[in-house]
Amino acid sequence: MSALIAFVSPVLLAAAEEGAEAVQHFSDGGALAANAWLIPVVPMVAAFLIVFFGKRSPFKGWGLAWLSMLFVAAYGVTLFLSNLAQGITYQGAVSVANIGTSPYGTGLELEWGWMVDGLSIMMYAVVGVVGFLVFTYARSYMEGDVRFTWFFAAFTLFAGGMLVLVSAPNIIQLIVGWELVGVSSYLLIGHYWEDHENSSAAIKAFLVNKVGDVGLFIGAIIISLSAGSFRFTDILDVVADGNQHSALARFGFWAGLALFIGAMGKSAQFPLHVWLPDAMAGPTPVSALMHAATMVTAGVYLLGRMFPFFMAEGFGDEVRSIIIVIGALTLLLTGLIALVQDDIKKVLAYSTLSQLGYMVTAMGAGAYTAGLFHLFTHAFFKALLFLCAGSVIHAVHSNNMSDMGGLRRLMPYTFWTFVAGTLALAGIPIFAGFWSKDEILAGIRFAGSSESGFDVVQGGAGLANFVLIIAIVGAFITALYMTRALYLTFFGTYKGHGYPHESPKMMTYPLVGLAFFAVVAGFINIPGVFHLFTDTVGTRFFGGFHELEHHAEGLHWVLAGFGTLAGVSAFLFGSMLWANDAPTQEERDRFWIPGLYPLLAKKYYIDDFYMDGIVRPVRGPVASAVDWFNGHVIDLVINGAGLLATKLARVVYWFDQRGVDGAINASAAAAGGSGGLLRLIQTGKVQQYAFLIAAGTVLLVAGFIVF
Amino acid sequence: MLINQFLLLGAALFSLGVYGVLSRRNAVLVLLSVELMLAAVNINLVAFDIMNQDPQAGGQIFALFVIAVAAAEVGIGLAIVLMIYRNRRSANVDELDLMKL
Amino acid sequence: MVLGVTFGDWIGEIENWVYAAIAIAMVYGAFRVVTTKNVVHAALYLVITLGGSAALFLLLGAEFVAWTLVLVYIGAIVVLFLFGIMITRAPLGYETKLSHPMRVRVGAALVSGALFLLVGGSLLDAYGSDPVPVAADATRTATIGQSIFDRFVIPFEVISFVLLAALIGGIVIARRDPEDAAVGKTEVGA
Numbered sequence: 001m002s003a004l005i006a007f008v009s010p011v012l013l014a015a016a017e018e019g020a021e022a023v024q025h026f027s028d029g030g031a032l033a034a035n036a037w038l039i040p041v042v043p044m045v046a047a048f049l050i051v052f053f054g055k056r057s058p059f060k061g062w063g064l065a066w067l068s069m070l071f072v073a074a075y076g077v078t079l080f081l082s083n084l085a086q087g088i089t090y091q092g093a094v095s096v097a098n099i100g101t102s103p104y105g106t107g108l109e110l111e112w113g114w115m116v117d118g119l120s121i122m123m124y125a126v127v128g129v130v131g132f133l134v135f136t137y138a139r140s141y142m143e144g145d146v147r148f149t150w151f152f153a154a155f156t157l158f159a160g161g162m163l164v165l166v167s168a169p170n171i172i173q174l175i176v177g178w179e180l181v182g183v184s185s186y187l188l189i190g191h192y193w194e195d196h197e198n199s200s201a202a203i204k205a206f207l208v209n210k211v212g213d214v215g216l217f218i219g220a221i222i223i224s225l226s227a228g229s230f231r232f233t234d235i236l237d238v239v240a241d242g243n244q245h246s247a248l249a250r251f252g253f254w255a256g257l258a259l260f261i262g263a264m265g266k267s268a269q270f271p272l273h274v275w276l277p278d279a280m281a282g283p284t285p286v287s288a289l290m291h292a293a294t295m296v297t298a299g300v301y302l303l304g305r306m307f308p309f310f311m312a313e314g315f316g317d318e319v320r321s322i323i324i325v326i327g328a329l330t331l332l333l334t335g336l337i338a339l340v341q342d343d344i345k346k347v348l349a350y351s352t353l354s355q356l357g358y359m360v361t362a363m364g365a366g367a368y369t370a371g372l373f374h375l376f377t378h379a380f381f382k383a384l385l386f387l388c389a390g391s392v393i394h395a396v397h398s399n400n401m402s403d404m405g406g407l408r409r410l411m412p413y414t415f416w417t418f419v420a421g422t423l424a425l426a427g428i429p430i431f432a433g434f435w436s437k438d439e440i441l442a443g444i445r446f447a448g449s450s451e452s453g454f455d456v457v458q459g460g461a462g463l464a465n466f467v468l469i470i471a472i473v474g475a476f477i478t479a480l481y482m483t484r485a486l487y488l489t490f491f492g493t494y495k496g497h498g499y500p501h502e503s504p505k506m507m508t509y510p511l512v513g514l515a516f517f518a519v520v521a522g523f524i525n526i527p528g529v530f531h532l533f534t535d536t537v538g539t540r541f542f543g544g545f546h547e548l549e550h551h552a553e554g555l556h557w558v559l560a561g562f563g564t565l566a567g568v569s570a571f572l573f574g575s576m577l578w579a580n581d582a583p584t585q586e587e588r589d590r591f592w593i594p595g596l597y598p599l600l601a602k603k604y605y606i607d608d609f610y611m612d613g614i615v616r617p618v619r620g621p622v623a624s625a626v627d628w629f630n631g632h633v634i635d636l637v638i639n640g641a642g643l644l645a646t647k648l649a650r651v652v653y654w655f656d657q658r659g660v661d662g663a664i665n666a667s668a669a670a671a672g673g674s675g676g677l678l679r680l681i682q683t684g685k686v687q688q689y690a691f692l693i694a695a696g697t698v699l700l701v702a703g704f705i706v707f
Numbered sequence: 708m709l710i711n712q713f714l715l716l717g718a719a720l721f722s723l724g725v726y727g728v729l730s731r732r733n734a735v736l737v738l739l740s741v742e743l744m745l746a747a748v749n750i751n752l753v754a755f756d757i758m759n760q761d762p763q764a765g766g767q768i769f770a771l772f773v774i775a776v777a778a779a780e781v782g783i784g785l786a787i788v789l790m791i792y793r794n795r796r797s798a799n800v801d802e803l804d805l806m807k808l
Numbered sequence: 809m810v811l812g813v814t815f816g817d818w819i820g821e822i823e824n825w826v827y828a829a830i831a832i833a834m835v836y837g838a839f840r841v842v843t844t845k846n847v848v849h850a851a852l853y854l855v856i857t858l859g860g861s862a863a864l865f866l867l868l869g870a871e872f873v874a875w876t877l878v879l880v881y882i883g884a885i886v887v888l889f890l891f892g893i894m895i896t897r898a899p900l901g902y903e904t905k906l907s908h909p910m911r912v913r914v915g916a917a918l919v920s921g922a923l924f925l926l927v928g929g930s931l932l933d934a935y936g937s938d939p940v941p942v943a944a945d946a947t948r949t950a951t952i953g954q955s956i957f958d959r960f961v962i963p964f965e966v967i968s969f970v971l972l973a974a975l976i977g978g979i980v981i982a983r984r985d986p987e988d989a990a991v992g993k994t995e996v997g998a
Contacts, residue, residue: 684807722924727842729916779974785892786982
């Protein structure tokens with residue numbers, strides 16, 4: 001441990017002295033980066049092995065999964081540290097195919113590769129560390145489950161898919177990873193598929209994602225064809241050239257919008273957010289890893305990867321206003337719904353949606369580092385909160401807070417780690433969430449100021465300021481619903497059945513680990529003091545856009561103050577409402593605004609709109625029309641082909657009988673007949689033989705004479 | 708005298724002998740036709756001998772040997788015909804078809 | 809058919825007259841051998857043919873062969889034939905047909921005719937008008953005797969064995985079975 005500190009501290013000090021500039025001297029990372037292709041490959045191989053050999057392997061497949069995540073975590077952290085020491089930018093690739101030329105003359109190369117730069121390294125570390133801790137927890141949580149091995153196979157597949165996504169140096173591989181995580185999400189949400197609700201939730205998640213994916217595909221195609229390459233570096237090269245008349249610039253707005261729609265689907269932005277709460281039907285480790293820390297951040301990652309594109313004037317920058325608005329809407333509306341949920345996992349799900357809104361808003365406002373930093377810290381404390389919830393659910397055997405209460409004495413580890421997570425989420429100073437949320441606020445503020453380029457976009461500055469207000473209100477609401485959850489779950493008297501007890505060590509140790517990160521993870525990017533995170537993610541092939549960002553020289557006291565004020569006041573307000581005990585949870589939960597509450601409870605009727613407006617019509621009339629068409633038109637062709645085949649078979653049969661068999665019989669008859677004829681030569685009469693000899697000789701002689 | 712007149716005569720006798728061998732039913736008559744062929748051969752031999760003026764008269768000696776062989780052959784042939792006649796009471800070659808399939 | 813000699817020239821020589829007469833007789837005899845319906849007549853017609861060939865040999869100057877032919881061929885072989893005919897004739901004057909039906913005869917005629925034409929054509933083509941230089945003297949018997957015991961002594965010895973074999977063979981084949989003799993079976997038609 002001390003050796004680790006000894007190794008790390010000079011690195012930290014050196015990085016701190018670097019200051020605000022991005023690391024100028026990038027290395028190519030040596031063997032560490034060149035072998036980074038192992039990072040996505042090892043989990044994929046492990047998933048494959050678990051599928052086929054899981055039941056027979058030690059720990060029924062969990063061992064393989066856990067080891068692969070340990071490998072990824074170790075590798076990711078190593079890369080992270082060496083990136084801090086000397087920035088790495090490297091992309092390795094293996095060419096798979098060349099699929100011809102784009103309309104603009106360049107070749108389109110399909111590659112499989114691995115990107116090793118600041119952004120990807122950060123994601124590797126997050127997926128690895130959080131994944132490792134969640135996998136440890138999951139062993140104990142999923143104990144006794146009838147599909148234990150398959151669960152870990154799908155979970156490892158997810159990890160592999162996520163790593164494929166974040167290691168993608170080209171947009172096609174990103175889509176591959178995108179779809180992989182989508183599939184694993186479907187598999188894992190529907191893990192308890194015996195209950196029809198759960199499989200419906202899985203399908204809903206998949207289909208809503210798919211709606212977003214349409215945008216992703218269209219965006220990917222437009223961008224890669226107009227830039228002439230699938231590779232991100234090539235695309236961003238075109239952006240860096242700044243040619244306003246290039247194809248990419250002409251289609252930039254639509255491509256960027258389409259890409260953002262894809263991001264909306266995966267990162268559950270309003271109005272494509274509806275799948276995430278229902279996804280809570282899956283086991284808690286799944287919710288912790290996928291629907292809090294990693295999979296849902298894929299959209300934010302995409303925005304980060306294509307960040308210069310969205311920042312560059314004339315390319316994608318007009319989409320920014322849309323991004324900010326959607327992010328802000330998500331942030332606020334979903335946070336409000338969290339106030340009225342009884343299911344603890346649903347509270348956390350809506351909280352995730354809200355935080356994703358923060359990240360997307362940050363990206364839209366141009367606060368690249370802030371958005372990604374929030375992604376980083378959120379991964380830790382949201383996973384922590386989910387795992388605590390899982391621990392509670394495990395003990396109480398119910399998801400609903402109406403069956404909980406007073407658990408703080410019975411489950412101390414869970415309680416204290418939950419508190420740590422809550423404080424981090426609420427943005428209380430010192431804790432991780434404070435630093436990241438503060439940076440986001442600062443970023444939005446900067447976007448709204450005249451120094452940024454954002455104000456030249458129509459109404460950009462005013463929009464940013466409006467969004468800032470919403471973000472601060474969102475911080476208030478965040479703290480409010482978390483306080484509610486805290487009180488209803490851990491305080492008061494126990495309202496449920498049975499005797500809940502603390503979870504086993506295998507579940508509590510990861511909680512402690514994540515809580516540690518929830519506290520300290522924010523320290524690596526204290527404005528004005530440390531710039532580790534900024535330097536890390538700033539290590540990219542294109543650092544130029546970084547200057548568009550605002551790097552706080554120091555803590556923006558006013559904004560930090562507002563954020564903290566919002567959080568603390570929410571906590572106090574919440575304590576007022578929910579700290580007191582009451583015979584039932586419903587009575588405790590007496591926050592009621594007449595018009596707002598039913599609207600919130602019905603989630604703004606969006607789900608109903610989707611169901612009645614889209615799903616039912618398709619299922620009913622459209623589906624039966626298609627079925628009729630299929631049965632009468634398409635099947636007609638098939639049946640016709642079948643009839644034709646039968647008739648043809650008859651003809652062939654006739655031909656076979658008369659023709660072919662006739663030929664055979666005829667040849668047999670011919671053989672017999674000729675035999676009969678030739679038999680006549682064998683008369684036994686020597687004179688006849690002599691005659692034949694003489695005739696033959698005459699013919700031969702004639703032949704010799706003539707020729 | 709032309710050589711051809713002798714050779715053609717030999718050819719004619721030979722052809723007639725072939726005709727006799729193929730068309731006669733009586734075994735003795737077949738043998739008779741064979742003798743005819745041998746006579747034709749003799750004419751050819753002697754004619755060539757005289758044409759080539761062989762000092763050692765090889766052709767003529769060959770002809771003598773042919774006569775001797777013809778004698779031997781006729782002896783055996785008639786003995787066989789006799790045996791057949793004894794067994795079957797007929798010298799008809801048509802009836803000698805035990806070798807047929 | 810290109811003959812260097814015209815028919816008029818050919819007829820001019822007296823030898824050719826003789827030859828023509830003999831040849832016509834021979835061909836007629838041979839023809840009758842193969843077509844007569846009487847077996848004995850066939851053997852006698854053969855005598856004519858053989859006699860004609862002996863005459864031709866004399867014409868060519870091969871005296872020894874000519875007279876040997878008369879002695880052996882006509883004197884012995886034809887007589888043998890007549891004996892054979894006598895023994896194998898059907899009893900009570902019952903004569904079966906001596907030749908095959910017309911069908912077979914036509915086929916045989918075709919074959920032999922084709923053979924004659926081919927051979928004749930080749931001969932005319934090969935020898936054309938080559939003459940036969942008949943020597944002033946006939947071939948001396950001494951010459952032949954000398955050759956037999958000089959150049960052809962081995963064939964001579966072999967011929968004697970052949971004749972011996974024929975002799976023994978003929979006796980063995982034609983003798984009666986000892987059992988039949990004991991039983992007293994007599995020859996049929998004797």
